Amino acid sequence: MMLAVAEVTPAWYLILGSILFSIGAVGLLVRRNPLVMFMCVELMLNAVTLTFVTFSRMLNDVDGQTVVVFVLVVAAAEVVVGLGIIVALLRKLPTATADDINVLKG
């Protein structure tokens, strides 16, 4: 019904964001390479920023875009620290997967 209309409604953007988020979530659960898992987290973050921008436009509210700026900053910081951990880990165990990171196991 909705798809028959040749006009892009905000729901389309929200649906696309949901699809991207779930693809990222499945990738995070299925893959074991820490680098690829990290990329899946970036996918999920981007799905959320798309949703924020859509709501910002629909509600005439600039706060949604401000939040996206903060998400970008946090994502950049997260990538720096995360890749630092991965470098430190893979330097010792070059073939490590997420399953091998169990030193903290009780």
Added chain:
Amino acid sequence: MELFVFLAAGGACIVGALGVVLNANPVHAALSLVGTLFGIAVLFVAQEANFLAAVQVIVYAGAIVVLFLFVIMLLGVDRSEDLSIEPLGGGHRVAAGIVGLAVLALPLLAMHSTEWEVTGARAQPGDPNLVDRGTPDVAQLGESLFTTYLFAFEVTSVLLVIAVVGAVVLARKVKRAEYVDDPLLSSATENVDEQVDA
């Protein structure tokens, strides 16, 4: 026109996202990620968030993906993995699919319950966060960032300093004496030490 832009950019997003998950080679996955990020940037432009689109391309495609590729090359993990072994097999994959469908179904059900319309409080005339179509989005974003969200903005600078220091601490080479005494780590690093000595 917007329909065409949406379909093209949305298609690029989804193809890129599937590429990240399905590609056996981490380098190909990182390049697929660029497709998704660029598609999102186009969708930002379509929604009049021009500054965020520029930042998206510069920060994500220009910095984060390059950082990913740099780390992949630095560590030499750019070989393809056997996807029949590398992802969790069998039941795990089915379980992950079920979780993914649930994650997808939840927002769709929420949107269905409001009949695909955006509800919620719209900004009213006089509110500081009201979007004024006459002024550029950079000006409005800057004003919001440096008035309403000034404290949060200052806190992000602390976050960035912590991230930089943390990255330096994590990525520097550990002196061997520090971890040889650790029984958990020394067994794991024995092979690497031999390679280094040879």
